[in-house]
Amino acid sequence: MTVDDADGRIFAITGPPGVGKSCLIDAILHKLTPEFSVAVIAVDPTSPLSGGALLGDRIRLTVLDDKEKSDSIYFRSVATRSSSGSVPSVVKSLTNYLLLQSFDIVIIETVGAGQSEMRCAAIANRFVIVEGPARGDGIQAEKAGLLELADLIVVNKSDIEGSQKVVNDLKVSLSINQDPPQIISTSATTGEGIDNLVESLLNLEERESSKRARYRQQLMMAHESVLVNNPNFETIIDRISQEGLGIEEALRELIE
Ligand SMILES: Nc1nc2c(ncn2[C@@H]2O[C@H](COP(=O)(O)OP(=O)(O)O)[C@@H](O)[C@H]2O)c(=O)[nH]1
Numbered sequence: 001m002t003v004d005d006a007d008g009r010i011f012a013i014t015g016p017p018g019v020g021k022s023c024l025i026d027a028i029l030h031k032l033t034p035e036f037s038v039a040v041i042a043v044d045p046t047s048p049l050s051g052g053a054l055l056g057d058r059i060r061l062t063v064l065d066d067k068e069k070s071d072s073i074y075f076r077s078v079a080t081r082s083s084s085g086s087v088p089s090v091v092k093s094l095t096n097y098l099l100l101q102s103f104d105i106v107i108i109e110t111v112g113a114g115q116s117e118m119r120c121a122a123i124a125n126r127f128v129i130v131e132g133p134a135r136g137d138g139i140q141a142e143k144a145g146l147l148e149l150a151d152l153i154v155v156n157k158s159d160i161e162g163s164q165k166v167v168n169d170l171k172v173s174l175s176i177n178q179d180p181p182q183i184i185s186t187s188a189t190t191g192e193g194i195d196n197l198v199e200s201l202l203n204l205e206e207r208e209s210s211k212r213a214r215y216r217q218q219l220m221m222a223h224e225s226v227l228v229n230n231p232n233f234e235t236i237i238d239r240i241s242q243e244g245l246g247i248e249e250a251l252r253e254l255i256e
């Protein structure tokens with residue numbers, strides 16, 4: 001069992017920092033375990049100064065306090081800036097490994113900004129976007145072009161004013177779509193909508209447009225790794241910078 005044949009079992013949970021992704025994952029784990037074994041890979045943006053996690057990534061998973069449940073959970077943080085460029089391949093190898101270890105479900109938590117994060121999310125075969133009450137700057141996922149990728153949209157913090165407005169705005173934005181993703185309203189704090197969310201996750205179908213968007217990312221990632229894993233990669237960069245080798249020429253040498 002690898003990422004290529006684990007259909008419906010690898011979820012990306014993506015959304016801006018602070019929207020409640022980690023709290024939602026905690027709530028989901030409470031429902032799924034111990035019936036299902038679940039691995040969570042948190043792709044954390046690390047501060048270049050401290051090397052530590054930015055806001056929102058220090059939430060403790062309360063589910064780990066329950067021994068019966070924690071035995072069927074694996075949790076691992078992967079720093080995005082510690083090994084530049086290779087993060088998606090680290091996440092992919094780890095996901096493959098976890099599937100080999102017979103985990104039923106793998107959840108990849110990412111902040112949906114940036115190329116590398118997009119590629120981490122594209123390893124999943126179900127893509128969930130989390131939004132929250134707007135902070136006056138519109139719907140984040142829409143700005144980042146992420147809606148195309150979504151199989152499911154979760155609007156969290158339904159206990160806070162403004163959450164319903166985001167649901168309504170999203171419905172308007174998505175109404176031009178032929179096959180719009182489902183929108184679910186949740187509160188990780190009060191538990192509202194969590195049963196519905198878990199039910200939807202377990203039965204989530206992949207949308208055609210999200211499938212295409214994911215394959216586009218995967219293809220680019222595969223192409224990039226052909227280049228980067230070529231043993232001559234560094235030498236060719238030397239030749240570009242020192243000997244005036246052209247970029248087109250360099251590319252031909254690397255991919256042939
Ligand atoms: N009011 C409210 N606060 C929430 C909810 N879910 C998460 N939070 C709070 O939002 C903050 C960020 O949560 P976290 O899960 O770390 O967000 P992440 O960065 O998206 O992973 C924390 O202080 C949570 O307690 C919710 O449904 N309602």
Ligand SMILES: [Mg+2]
Pocket residue numbers: 021022023056057058109
């Ligand atoms: Mg988090």
